[in-house]
Amino acid sequence: MNRTLFITLLITFNIAIDQISKVIVRSTMIKGGKGQINVIQDYFQLIWVENKGAFLGMGSDMNPTLRLIFLLILPTIVLAYVMYYIIKTKELDRLSLIAFCCIVGGGIANVFDRIVFGQVTDFFYINLGGVFRTGIFNVADMSVTTGMILLLLTGIFSKKKDTVEDNIA
Template structure:
């Protein structure tokens, strides 16, 4: 498959699954009422987030919100899009990771532009051992992309170290 087409399709796929999931949540769940999926360990709870990650920045004045939650993320996403199209040396795993980050980022920025807030609905609580804030598919895409980049970077360093030791 053409590299540029692959990039566009993967970004669009990430945006689409996020937006479809949010449409389903807004049309089927009751606002702020939890639905147990796997007991109290995994729940769906529809909330609207006016801030960023875990509601941070929701109490900022409108000008700061515009700068930090719309303009700055849009500029960063634009640069990352430019970077992945221009940098042909990226390995496939890193390319997938960047596409997940971009797709999730665009999906949440879209919500901020259209709805002035972001729809969140996943909640995980593993009995105090691990507990999340309420998040959405876009957040999951961004986090997955970051983890893939982290692991691909670690494995790339390990592989280059092995190659240099052999030489």
Template sequence: MKLSKRSIYIIVIIVLTIAIDQISKSLVRASIAPQTEIQRGERISLVGDAFIMMNVENTGAFLGMGSDLNPMLRLIFLLILPILVLVFVLRYIIKDKSLDNLSLFAFSSIVGGGIANVFDRIVYGSVTDFFFIDLGGVFKTGIFNMADLSVTTGMIILVLVSFKKKKVTE
């Protein structure tokens, strides 16, 4: 079976996204003391107090939501449902030949980031988060990782592309 350039593009983006995420998480796990409920972990200042690295194991989803769910609900909402959504999105981008390269990049980034975080939940029972941004009350994030950044970037690109398409059709 010969893969098309389009399929190779999708695979490369997904694999690169997963690789960058998993390598960054491995480096963080190996070199930064984790934060626990009892003890504050190591914090590394990248840009003053505005951009900090730390090691937090997140047993929930976005910003730790769902970490206090019972095990069966966590299994459903943090593993089964995300896997079904990822399969659906992957199937969609493979089948819909009308998607432009920017939309393909965005969807592939979302799928790669989703796979990377699901992989962590399966293998480690949690997701390693490590970046934190605080721009003095103007802008403040939760603690996130490269997979989260890929998913968020993909979503922003899709929103911008949809606005551009709406403008063109008007």
């Protein structure tokens, strides 16, 4: 498959899955946790909230100008640069390329929400009995997080591979 087509399809897929999930949540749930759905008892729940901030609501209390700069303009510039980087850098391995596409797709999906709705729709919540608990998040957040984890893993394993190759040479 053409590399640019692969990038475009993967980014579009990430955006589409996120936006479809948010449309379903907005049309079928009650906002604010009043209509929470226990998917797996209290461990995994759907709770619809609107987030004016970034990750875990950070920045939601900023004045509107700062929120515009830090949650809309800067992320848009960074996402545009990452898209340029992945299209122009032909040496990226497939896993890094997938990781960057997940980050860009998730980022664009949340920026889209901020532009269209002024806030981001979140709805997933995990609570593993106090051992592990998340804030409320969405599919775009999962895409970005997955991309970051993949980049971290490719960085770790490529360094180990480089070290092994250096020791052999």
